[in-house]
Amino acid sequence: MKLLQVRKGQFVFYQNELHKVYSVKAMFNKSVHLYRLKDMKQVLTKASEIEYYKPKHNDTFIFYGKRYTIDETAKAQPGDYILIVKPAPDFLDHYSLNEIEKVESVEDGNVVTTRDNGVKHNEYVVMVPGKAEASQEIAYYDKSLVPEEQQLQDESISYLAENDETLKPVVGDIYHDVKNNTKAMIVAMTSDEVVFGHGVRVHVAELLDESNYQLLYQFEED
Numbered sequence: 001m002k003l004l005q006v007r008k009g010q011f012v013f014y015q016n017e018l019h020k021v022y023s024v025k026a027m028f029n030k031s032v033h034l035y036r037l038k039d040m041k042q043v044l045t046k047a048s049e050i051e052y053y054k055p056k057h058n059d060t061f062i063f064y065g066k067r068y069t070i071d072e073t074a075k076a077q078p079g080d081y082i083l084i085v086k087p088a089p090d091f092l093d094h095y096s097l098n099e100i101e102k103v104e105s106v107e108d109g110n111v112v113t114t115r116d117n118g119v120k121h122n123e124y125v126v127m128v129p130g131k132a133e134a135s136q137e138i139a140y141y142d143k144s145l146v147p148e149e150q151q152l153q154d155e156s157i158s159y160l161a162e163n164d165e166t167l168k169p170v171v172g173d174i175y176h177d178v179k180n181n182t183k184a185m186i187v188a189m190t191s192d193e194v195v196f197g198h199g200v201r202v203h204v205a206e207l208l209d210e211s212n213y214q215l216l217y218q219f220e221e222d
Contacts, residue, residue, distance in 0.1 A: 003047040006032055009097030012050040013141040014043060018061050019050070020098060022211065038062040038139060038154045040208040053138065055083065055098070057125070060135040063100060064192060064205040065157040068127035069135045075126075076103050076111050081203075082124040093117045094179035100127065102193075102201065114201040116180075157191050169194055169207055172219025178212055 001012070003026060010021045012034065019034040022042070030044040038061075055061075060069040068081065076082060080103045087096050094117060095101065101113035109121030139154070140146050173186045175196075184196035195201050207213045 001047045001050055001052055003031060005052070006047050006050070007097070009099070011037075011053045011055055011098060011138075013053055014045060014050045016141045016145055018053070018139050018141075019043065022209065035209065038065070040064055040205045042208075051141070055085065055125075055138065056136075058132060058135045059138045060131045061137075061139045062154050063127070064203065065155060066129065066192065067131055067139075067155050068129055069132040070125050071128045071132070072125045074128055075109070076106050076124070078103050078105055081127040082111065082113070082119065083127055084119060084124050086123045088120070088123055090118060093119075095119065100203065100205075102203065116200070169204060170219055173215065174217040175207060176214045176216050178210075178214060183216060 003024070006021060006024050008021050008023055012019050012021060014034055018037045020037060022033040022035050025031050025033070030046055032045050032047055032050060034043040034045060034050070035041070036043065055070055057070055057072040060067060063081075070083060081100055082103060084095055084097065084099045084101065087099070089095050094115070101115055101117060101119070103111045104114045105112045111119050111124070113119060137143050143151075169186055169189070171186050171189060174183060175186070176183050182198070184198055184200065186194045187197045188195040192204050193201050194204060194207065207215075
């Protein structure tokens, strides 16, 4: 790709795996900042080393150790994850291209996410857990190059937890919510989500994206 074509939020392939563009800093040699979707590992690279991909219906990929399939016909339900493919946020909403958010409530197809964003029905597609029949693999550009053992590990939350101890959030950590300019403490957790003191639930992967959250205090157990 050419640098002028690279935009924040785009899905791209880098070194055979699916990534998302986090930021573009034209003044640096390695000007494109990526996150690898399967585990949110950060990468700095050049525009010439990535290939753009536009996600579509029935694509299947791995998001932080779990596989999902994009379904543009599915009706969103509370608890579902959505991929925002045509962002048109209102003044008080804070989301952008290809953000992944969890549905809190639904009304006439429009949803309110756990981050208090109102997303209209024509802005998102549903991420259905698992691999759908006849789906297209986009976790890897060429799956034949990926050993079977790695494929199994890539879809393992427990594997991620074992290898991300330095990044893994814990109850007591305090974060700054950049977009809403608030500070909050983690009061509860599941295998892939955290719950803040003011009730907001977000995916662990969001905490690794510095454009969403910044760690202010890391709780250390004795």
